[in-house]
Amino acid sequence: MASHKPPYRLFVIFSVLVLVVLACGSPKVETSALTVNAVLPTDSPQVGDTFELKLTLSNQSDYNEVISEVRLPERLLASATLMKTIPELEANVSDGYQTSFAYPRTIAPKGSETLTFVFKAGQEGDFSSDGTVVTEKGDVNFVFNLQVAKQTIEGFEPEPSTARTSVPLGPIPYQAVVQISALVEMDGEEFVGWTGSGTIITPDGLILTNAHVVNSDRFYTVKDLIVSLTVAQDSVPVETFLASVIQLDAKLDLAVIKIRADINGNPVSQADLNLPAVPLGNSDTLQLGDQIVILGYPGIGGDTITLTRGEVSGFTFEEAYGNRAFVKTSATIAGGNSGGLAVNEQGELIGVPTQVGSGDVGAAFVDCRPLADTNRDGVIDEYDNCVPTGGFINAMRPVKLALGLIDAAKLGQVAIEPGASRGEEYEPQGEVIFEDDFSNPNSGWYTSNTSKGSAAYEAGELTIKVLAPDFVIWSEVEYSLDQMVMVVDARVIQGVGDADFGFVCGIKDTDNFTVLEISEDGYFSIWKYQAGEFVSLVDWTYSDEVAAGGPYVMAAYCGTDGLALALDDVLLAEVVDPDFVPGNIGLLGGTFENTGFKVGFDNFLLMGP
Numbered sequence: 001m002a003s004h005k006p007p008y009r010l011f012v013i014f015s016v017l018v019l020v021v022l023a024c025g026s027p028k029v030e031t032s033a034l035t036v037n038a039v040l041p042t043d044s045p046q047v048g049d050t051f052e053l054k055l056t057l058s059n060q061s062d063y064n065e066v067i068s069e070v071r072l073p074e075r076l077l078a079s080a081t082l083m084k085t086i087p088e089l090e091a092n093v094s095d096g097y098q099t100s101f102a103y104p105r106t107i108a109p110k111g112s113e114t115l116t117f118v119f120k121a122g123q124e125g126d127f128s129s130d131g132t133v134v135t136e137k138g139d140v141n142f143v144f145n146l147q148v149a150k151q152t153i154e155g156f157e158p159e160p161s162t163a164r165t166s167v168p169l170g171p172i173p174y175q176a177v178v179q180i181s182a183l184v185e186m187d188g189e190e191f192v193g194w195t196g197s198g199t200i201i202t203p204d205g206l207i208l209t210n211a212h213v214v215n216s217d218r219f220y221t222v223k224d225l226i227v228s229l230t231v232a233q234d235s236v237p238v239e240t241f242l243a244s245v246i247q248l249d250a251k252l253d254l255a256v257i258k259i260r261a262d263i264n265g266n267p268v269s270q271a272d273l274n275l276p277a278v279p280l281g282n283s284d285t286l287q288l289g290d291q292i293v294i295l296g297y298p299g300i301g302g303d304t305i306t307l308t309r310g311e312v313s314g315f316t317f318e319e320a321y322g323n324r325a326f327v328k329t330s331a332t333i334a335g336g337n338s339g340g341l342a343v344n345e346q347g348e349l350i351g352v353p354t355q356v357g358s359g360d361v362g363a364a365f366v367d368c369r370p371l372a373d374t375n376r377d378g379v380i381d382e383y384d385n386c387v388p389t390g391g392f393i394n395a396m397r398p399v400k401l402a403l404g405l406i407d408a409a410k411l412g413q414v415a416i417e418p419g420a421s422r423g424e425e426y427e428p429q430g431e432v433i434f435e436d437d438f439s440n441p442n443s444g445w446y447t448s449n450t451s452k453g454s455a456a457y458e459a460g461e462l463t464i465k466v467l468a469p470d471f472v473i474w475s476e477v478e479y480s481l482d483q484m485v486m487v488v489d490a491r492v493i494q495g496v497g498d499a500d501f502g503f504v505c506g507i508k509d510t511d512n513f514t515v516l517e518i519s520e521d522g523y524f525s526i527w528k529y530q531a532g533e534f535v536s537l538v539d540w541t542y543s544d545e546v547a548a549g550g551p552y553v554m555a556a557y558c559g560t561d562g563l564a565l566a567l568d569d570v571l572l573a574e575v576v577d578p579d580f581v582p583g584n585i586g587l588l589g590g591t592f593e594n595t596g597f598k599v600g601f602d603n604f605l606l607m608g609p
Contacts, residue, residue, distance in 0.1 A: 032135045033061030034107070036142035044147040045121045047284050050083065053119065053144065057133060058112040065107045066136035070115065071100040073129040076146070080123075081323060086116040103133075120322050121148045172293065174230055174305055175276040176200045177341050179237040179297045180213055180257070181226040193220055197296035197340030198227070198257070199349060200277045204270035205259030206409055207243065208402055209339035210354055211250045214257055218523050218540040225257060230305050237297065237305070239263050247405035249417045250542070251320070253354050254402045256409040278341065280406070281348025283398030286312050286327060294329075294353055294396075296340025316395065326395045327351050342396050351396035426566035428485045428555045430607030434477075437603055438462045445475045446586075453589075461600040463493065464501070464589035472515075474504045476586030479606055483559035486585060487605040491551035495520050496594035502565070504586035505558035514580065515588060516556040516565040516573075520597075522547030524572045526563055530579060537563065538573045545570050558585070 037056040045051040053072075059065040070089070082091075089101040107113055127146040132139050176199055184193035196213030200206070207227065216222045225244070228237035241259045248255040259275075261267050294308040310329040318325030327350075329342075342351035408415060436443045441457040448455050452468040455475035464473050486503050502517025511532040518524045524546055526538040545567050557564040557574075560582070564574040585606070589599045 032065060032137040032140050033063075034059055034065045034067070034133065034135055034140045036131075036133050036140055038131070038142045038144035040144055040146055044149045046149045047121050047124050050118060050120050053117040053146075055115045055117075055131075055133075055142065056112055057107060057115070059107040059109060062109045064109065067103055067105045067107065067133060068136070069100045069134045070103050071132040071134065072117070073127075073131060076119075076127050076129060080119040080121050080127075080148075081317075083118040083120055086118070089115070100134075124148050172295070172307065173276070173278050173341070173343065173347055174233060174295055174307070176278040177230055177295045177297075177305055178207060179228040179230075180207070180209055180243075180339065181228065181239075182214060182220075182222045183224040183226065184220045185223050186220075190223055192226075193222075195297065196338050197353075199339075199341040199352075200275045201256075201280065201349065201406060202410070203273060203275050203277050205241070205243075205268075205273050205275060206246070206406070207257045207259070208349070208352060208399075208406065209255055209257060210352060211248050211253045211255040213339040214245050214255050215248060215250060218519070218521065218542070226263070227257075227259060234304060236303070241268070245416065246409045246412075246414055248415070249405060251417065252397060252401055252405075254352060254397055254405055256402075256405050258409065278343065278347070278349045280399055280403075281344050281346065281350040283327065283350045283400045284324065286324075286344070286350060286398070288312055288314070291345055292329060292342050292350070294340065294342045296338070296353060321401060324398050324400070326354070327398050328395050350399050352399065352402065353396045426555065426564070426569055426571040428487050428557075428566075428605075428607060430485050430609060432605060433481075433484075433608045434479055434606040435604065438601070444477045446477070447475065448473070458600075461602045462587060462604075463598060463600045464587065465494075465596075465598040466499065466589050466591045467595055469591055469593055469595050472588060472590035474507075474586040474588040476504065476507055476584045478584055480582045480584055481559075481608050482582055483557075483561065483609050484582075484585070485555060485557050485605075485607040487553065487555045487603075487607070488587065489551060489602045490554050491600050491602075492520060492598075493600050494596060494598035496591065496597045497521060498594055499589065499591050499597035499599075500525075501589045501599040502554060502587075503556040503558075504588045505556070505583065506581055507584040507586060508581065512581075513583070514558065514563065514577070516558070516563060517588060517590075518543075518546045518552070518554070518565075518567065518572075524565060524567070526565060526573055526575055528577065537575045537577055538565075541573065543567070543572055545572065558582075 035058045039054040039056070041051050055070065057067070085101065089103055091101055105113065125148055127148060128144065130141050130143045132141050178198045178200060179195055180198045181192045181195045183190050196210060198207040198209035201208050214222065214225055224242055226239050227241040227243050229240045231238050240263055242261040242263065242265065243257040243259050246256050246258045259268060259270065259273065290312045292310055292312060294310065295305060297303055298306045312327060313330040314328040315324050316326035316328060317323050338353055340353050341349060342353055344350045437460065438457055439460050445462055446455065447457065452471055453464070453466040453473045455462070455464050455473055462475060464475060466473050490501060498519060498521050500517045500519040502515065504513055504515055506514040511529055514528040516526050519540070522542055523540040524543050525540045527534065527536045553568050555566040560580055562574060562576045563580065565572045587601045589597060591597050
């Protein structure tokens with residue numbers, strides 16, 4: 001912590017005070033009577049475990065103890081992730097680390113208080129050290145003993161740690177890699193919508209892959225999965241089996257599928273399959289510079305298996321999964337490898353190359369297959385939302401995050417998690433600029449009535465009715481701010497199953513506007529038209545909150561610093577659009593194939609900074 005030299009005037013006053021003290025005799029020096037007891041788990045936590053450090057502060061004197069802050073060792077704070085403090089403390093940050101925590105508190109005579117620090121262990125080792133509680137009467141030190149053990153996996157015994165050297169990879173386990181083709185149905189016809197890769201992890205037919213490779217979404221329903229085996233290094237994969245999804249977690253973008261039949265639909269005996277499986281490794285032992293090999297099928301169609309070599313180049317943090325939510329690699333991996341195999345120098349599976357959701361890693365899609373008219377322009381083309389089948393990947397999910405799915409699949413359990421977890425709380429804030437309960441038909445909203453639909457004041461609501469397929473109608477009002485929050489009550493008056501509704505902002509004309517909305521069938525999205533071109537900012541994503549049904553309290557933030565959509569005080573999505581330009585605002589309803597949709601809005605609020 002920085003220290004500040006006192007001004008000269010204070011120094012002179014202090015000197016005079018010292019002379020007075022010397023003349024009057026030695027003063028009584030007060031020392032703190034505070035004791036600090038540090039308690040940690042009796043069992044050593046493993047890397048990745050959550051553990052608590054409890055500090056009990058006890059005042060042993062007959063006078064108040066005034067506390068200002070608590071200091072923990074930088075080594076502990078740098079090697080473990082602080083999840084939360086109880087009660088919540090304000091952290092002081094220095095050189096990127098939380099070095100101390102403000103705790104302005106007075107403890108009464110003979111009183112005590114307990115602080116809890118919740119950590120997630122990130123490194124193994126001995127982190128025994130001491131900390132300090134700063135009081136008005138001086139610093140009080142405390143000691144704690146913490147040993148973090150190497151993570152162990154049930155059924156897996158890592159080899160003894162040795163100095164890392166370049167170890168040649170043994171035989172390449174290419175025959176364990178499969179190509180997965182997703183059969184989708186559209187207009188009554190089944191065809192291969194996209195392909196990805198997977199890895200055989202048990203001889204009886206369990207295959208690990210990405211969730212997006214095998215999962216349906218709002219526009220594309222997966223009817224079946226074709227598994228093509230790798231029979232030779234220089235040959236195209238052979239369509240051999242049909243498989244079903246056993247475990248899927250869309251948030252992780254991981255899934256386990258199981259072979260159930262041959263390519264003709266005849267049941268197979270899993271016990272007799274005896275497929276070439278890859279052993280599971282320990283992804284927590286990966287270190288920067290470790291050599292890895294990636295295997296998969298790079299694209300659609302008859303491409304042969306492809307090998308890519310690289311090294312571990314970094315790790316990506318996610319709140320729910322810790323410091324190793326993604327493993328970054330220096331390898332440039334073709335997009336079709338998504339869901340495939342990444343092995344360490346011992347030939348053990350340690351990661352799954354992942355096209356979707358790699359956070360700050362990103363990917364540029366060079367091959368995208370649109371299957372539906374998602375932008376409602378009447379044409380299925382490259383401007384529609386599409387299934388990414390090409391591009392490049394430089395991230396993978398560590399196999400540790402798949403262990404729960406694998407264990408459940410081995411037990412025969414079936415679980416599909418669509419990916420919608422409850423978001424953080426969102427409370428609209430700001431000064432109310434405009435509010436409307438739509439009781440006055442002259443309050444300023446645009447109304448219309450055509451053969452394609454209407455926008456109207458009706459029975460104390462603003463209603464929007466859409467009578468045409470693949471069509472959007474909005475009603476706007478002339479308010480434009482650099483940052484604004486909109487809140488409205490919304491209810492479906494006449495549903496059609498797949499219609500959508502919500503907010504419009506940044507309206508310049510019919511070629512330039514931004515939409516934040518939800519759908520009847522449980523999805524949310526943020527998209528825009530810019531210079532007449534459709535751009536998806538947040539693809540249609542499933543949400544438990546939306547799927548629960550209305551009526552809803554919807555909120556949206558539109559600003560030059562970002563966009564956000566919330567539902568019933570739960571944040572659904574937020575994104576930054578650097579090209580956003582403020583414009584008029586509105587309320588919207590839209591259809592896809594089904595017509596006759598009608599939605600009602602009430603109790604509209606517009607808030608500004």
